[in-house]
Amino acid sequence: MSISPPEHGNEDWVEGDPSRPHDPDETDYKLLRENSVIKSYTTSQFTYPRIRVVYRRHPEADKRSIPLLVMVHGLGGSAAQFHSLLTRLKDTTSFLAIDLPGCGRSTFDPQAWGAYRFESLVEVVDMIASEFRQDDGIVLHGQSMGSAICAQLASRTTPTPSRIRDHVVGYIATCPPAKQLAPAASWILRTLSSLPSWVFNVASLWDARGGPESYSVTQWLEPDAGSHIKRVQHRYNMQTRTPVWQRFIYGIAPTFEDDGRTRAGQPGAEIWAGVDVPVLLILGEADHITPPANLDILREYIRGDSDSSDVGKPAFRGFVLPAPANHCLIYLPSTVDVVARHIQDFLREEILKS
Secondary structure, X not given: OEEOOOOOOOOOOEEOOOOOOOXXXXXOOHHHHOOEEEEEEEOOOOEEEEEEEEEEOOOOOOOOOOOEEXXXXXXXXXXXXXHHHXXXXXXXXXXXXXXOOOOOOOXXXXXXXXXXXHHHHHHHHHHHHHHHOXXXXXXXXXXXXXXXXXXXXXXXXXOOOOOOHHHEEEEEEEOXXXXXXXXXXXXXXXXXXXXXXXXXXXXXXXXXXXXXXXXXXXXXXXXXXXXXXXXHHHHHHHHOOHHHHHHHHHHHOOEEOOXXXXXXXXXXHHHHOOOOOOEEEEEEOOOOOOOOOHHHHHHHHHHOOOOOOOOOOOOEEEEEEOOOOOOOOOOOOOOHHHHHHHHHHHHHHHHOOO
């Protein structure tokens, strides 16, 4: 295992053993590895024996008010995807990043499908954030699906309030989803995600032909992406476990009551409407998964009638980064600095008020 020479966007890259070049334990970034613990968590329904938690308390957190930035990755992701951001934010705030069950360095255990339902993931993140919070206010930051988890934790319109809700002082979402799936689309998604894993593995192997130059990599990156970011994306792709991905997909697809109300799964408008803390949304113009139109949809959900006065309402900031910014904007070399500056400004001007 060795650390390659630094270059732009290549902070702390670690080469894995040739026999397992993408092993998440062996290739973990230094900043994350040195601030990681592996712990067991038991929620109301499941025990997750090995969850990787990255926690770094700001050196001056005991002297002045510094929030805890809780970072939750998206579908098929891991805490490692926040590394480039964290290298830029570590001098600004304390941070907590979590490998969700079955992702990154967290083990795929238990394997019960219910352990990966949206509500189950919300509960385990809630438990971890509550444990590490100390007396700090919490700013939630979710990427893609993680944005929905964070919205559920921050919302005041959930049937069951989270442990941390009263301590949440800010909400950040990068590439957030917006509209809920319709019942028919949700049924299709659940049906497809229940197919045998080998079906998805065969398709993934086909797409991955060519390694870092394969379609499975280039579809996520800007046209002139450099060799390093292609290696990064290839590694993230290879670290995704198909059975975990299937369970996540199945778990986020909403289920519905007879009257059409959501019973489970990814939150809808009524949950977003309960996010009543300062909000920062960042989307990419070239993102085809969570398109930039989501900004206006979420603005309406969170702020309500656009014609009403904003006086007395928490701050709302929304940005669409120009193309080639896409679904990977939290770690693309061309966008990560801009994302970090928006977050730093938001923390300083809306949370710390200094």
